[in-house]
Amino acid sequence: MSEQLMTIRQMCDAYDVTPRTLRFYEARELIFPERRGQHRLYDRRDRARLTLILRGKRFGFSLEQIRQLLELYEPGQHNQTQIAATIKVARERLTDMERQYAELRDAIADLKTTIDDSEARLARATGNTQQTG
Numbered sequence: 001m002s003e004q005l006m007t008i009r010q011m012c013d014a015y016d017v018t019p020r021t022l023r024f025y026e027a028r029e030l031i032f033p034e035r036r037g038q039h040r041l042y043d044r045r046d047r048a049r050l051t052l053i054l055r056g057k058r059f060g061f062s063l064e065q066i067r068q069l070l071e072l073y074e075p076g077q078h079n080q081t082q083i084a085a086t087i088k089v090a091r092e093r094l095t096d097m098e099r100q101y102a103e104l105r106d107a108i109a110d111l112k113t114t115i116d117d118s119e120a121r122l123a124r125a126t127g128n129t130q131q132t133g
Helices: 006-014 021-029 043-057 065-072 082-133
Strands: 034-036 039-042
Touching: 006 021, 006 039, 006 043, 021 039, 021 043, 039 043, 043 065, 065 082
Parallel strands: none
Antiparallel strands: 034 039
16 A cells, blocks of 8 residues: 555545645645546655644644655655754744643633632622521
């Protein structure tokens, strides 16, 4: 199967994406399926690129970042440039994600405190109303 061409339907099923997604990545020149009439056929390279695109999207990389990393592919050089650039971008993204995680963790704690305080105030108000009524 490694050299087998896949149809758009097979790609959609294998990678859990829509045809629209594949056409979008093609229009953005991230993948380059072979065209036979109205049919798109995806080879091993397209599948590898799609795997990297989906992984990059999952990690929050922009499509432009993904494109730049894909363009650095140099099999003769053992992809050293691509790997180094990927590490750099990944470290930057990890730093951003860790900052966002800390902010979210703090916001969750604040929200829980606000809810607890509000519930206590409501209970006191309800208790006071019942005692006077």
